[in-house]
Amino acid sequence: MIDKRFTALEGLTNPDDYLICTYSYQTHQNPIRAAVELCKSRSTSGAGWGTSGTVAGENRAIVERYGAKLLHYDIVEAGDLPDMPPVAPKLQRNGYGKLWRASARIAIPVGNLGSSIALLLTAVAGEIHNLEPFISIKLVDVEFPIVYLERYAGPKFGATDVRKRLGAEIGRPLLIGAIKPSPAPTGLFAELAYQSLIGGLDMVKDDELLVDIDESPLVSRVRAVSDAAKRAADHLGRKVYYQANITADLDQLLRNHDLAVANGADLVMVNAMAVGLAGTRLLTQHSEVPVTSHFGMTACNAKVPFHGVSHKVWAKLQRLAGLDNVMVPAPGATQMEYSSDIADEIAVHQEPMGSIRPSQPLFGGGVKATNLGAILDAGGIREVGMIIGHGVYAHPAGALAGARSVVQAWEAYRDGIAARHYALSHPELRSAFDHFEKPPQEENREPHHRAS
């Protein structure tokens, strides 16, 4: 029953010719045969559905060269509770019986793939969630041979150059303000930028939903905030920076980049997963400034433990796509992702990857002066960006004080002083604790049912 042409259990003779994918899955069929069907589907497209038989002309030479190969599997019994309801009507009636949970390492020939993230995704994950043997399946990891990585330019700047450009010394985080309210009129928005920059932030940025709206057109906003950053720099005696959100479809994305950079933006941000990495790559190739990605839409593909494509894989593809900075949900304090996923992402952005430069993680989501130290501890990394929204712009004494509170929190952490102790002599940090760390009111969890 198992087509041995699609296995290489003794190992590969030419490992440079293959990506290695790791899948975890639940199946009601023979779990080894299921993995071999996956190999066929993801390479010579010879899987077929049901008893399709053999395709004329799918000879040994074709399978040898273009066929995926099962390298290794681990299998355990998994009771009879499926991860998801059966898709097939027949199984909906009769149930599955005994189930297996398995992981498989599969080698996919890079000869199929050219240099395209879109085709790479199609090969490693395209139809896997539609294949009949799998009740559930997740692509857990992809490992690339160096020769394949050479097809990608990767980040044009990378973590090191970005930090150099922004004047960030080794061993400290960049402090970045995500200006709120996001859809504020340009004048107010630029004033909030100015206040937070003179309060001590390195950089301010647009939120992910703000690109070009009536109240805040892209060019006017970029001009106003860049001007605010220049005035702040004059005040401070050091440069400070602005990252503009240029997210758009591909008919407009490069034009937005050109407009933003021509009008003073120091970096650009794109909602990379919403655009698609195959399009984001064109932007990073084109860009004259570092490109940052927002994390929106990643969890849509990656969060479910038994389904989708892992955060680890997406992080690798984001480096292939050339992103210099990659936003990652802040670990520890206000958790928006599983700890193991965040740890994977942080590791992937820094790990060796041929000649592809490392990306810099930017932690975002609930970061404040009051948890900055805990987040740096949980992240296990100091050379990151810390993106602070409410912690600056909802500080009770305003954006300048909010920025100061964040700088003070960093000073305390750097010098090994407890932030609450440091707060005793630093009023902005103290009021951050007073305001943001109020004990939560007992919430009424019962909804009031009403016709609405």
Added chain:
Amino acid sequence: MIDKRFTALEGLTNPDDYLICTYSYQTHQNPIRAAVELCKSRSTSGAGWGTSGTVAGENRAIVERYGAKLLHYDIVEAGDLPDMPPVAPKLQRNGYGKLWRASARIAIPVGNLGSSIALLLTAVAGEIHNLEPFISIKLVDVEFPIVYLERYAGPKFGATDVRKRLGAEIGRPLLIGAIKPSPAPTGLFAELAYQSLIGGLDMVKDDELLVDIDESPLVSRVRAVSDAAKRAADHLGRKVYYQANITADLDQLLRNHDLAVANGADLVMVNAMAVGLAGTRLLTQHSEVPVTSHFGMTACNAKVPFHGVSHKVWAKLQRLAGLDNVMVPAPGATQMEYSSDIADEIAVHQEPMGSIRPSQPLFGGGVKATNLGAILDAGGIREVGMIIGHGVYAHPAGALAGARSVVQAWEAYRDGIAARHYALSHPELRSAFDHFEKPPQEENREPHHRAS
């Protein structure tokens, strides 16, 4: 606790200014407050995490204009079994207690969105899977006001023009061969195209993994298959067609289109979800021929019943992106998706959507002569494409006979004759039944555990 500025339970006074999103979710918090937090996050970015308090300057005018509004909710108790393990470490220790399952209709201002699928996705789904109140959440539907739809050109050809171009009479499916083996040398590949076209197919197509490989470079293949299609047309006395897969990243995608069309391709295919719809839209704007999307990567976002973005929503976005043909897993026979998802997709591609032309669904995945009628019945539509791979190219008597068997199956269905009866007088159809409908051997589901 509930910020009433983000609700409009009595209805909207200006419905043309809003998209209406429907979410279903599971929460351990007050389910109404959770929906309001979603509104804040997806519009003015004022949600914050924990007790963030109020953002200075987020005044009534800004919220009125740019804030999302909760329109309606339905809530039921949902026991204490979470859909997924808790993300927050605190909850991992203590569990959730009582849970709610709810659906909410939320109005999101189109004033935030410009004309960008990427920004639309960011608004309606960007961070929803990271928000703290939601154990699980799925974007079920998006409804657009006509004024918003006018920002999109939609399909350049659409279902009607595509069918006219391909000479498909009203009331019959297009019969399309997905040539296998996919990575065959160009000569063999073109010969298989020729055989299946003279056997009666309307069109042949490349598989989703085949674009430009050593064995089958894009330009040589397009030339060879287009030439085969011309020779077949001479033989048949009617035109037949070829759809080339041009999937690539955006640095290469339009060039691939130009090469394919210049060398004779009649349609182009793109793995749209792997490229990203924001990039696919640039292709459809640029294309001189109809553009077809493959369904790979859609289920990755859409399959889990309680998580992600529904197939219904993706189908709507695919129309916005301008796809003329959209592959959909074939319903009924060899099910690769839940029936309700397939039904939603078929409906969305045809339903009124302002001035945006309908897309033509192409059913694929396990289609054969033996189940063609059942699939047409299950789909409830005849003006579709039927994509047949193994049913043609793994037919025991070869591709020509395979194509004939499919044509015969259509003739039987059209004339209301049982296919098995029609097979008695049509040998190609008969051998399709003999070959593809063999009773399955009893499979040994037990894996042989071995060190590997």
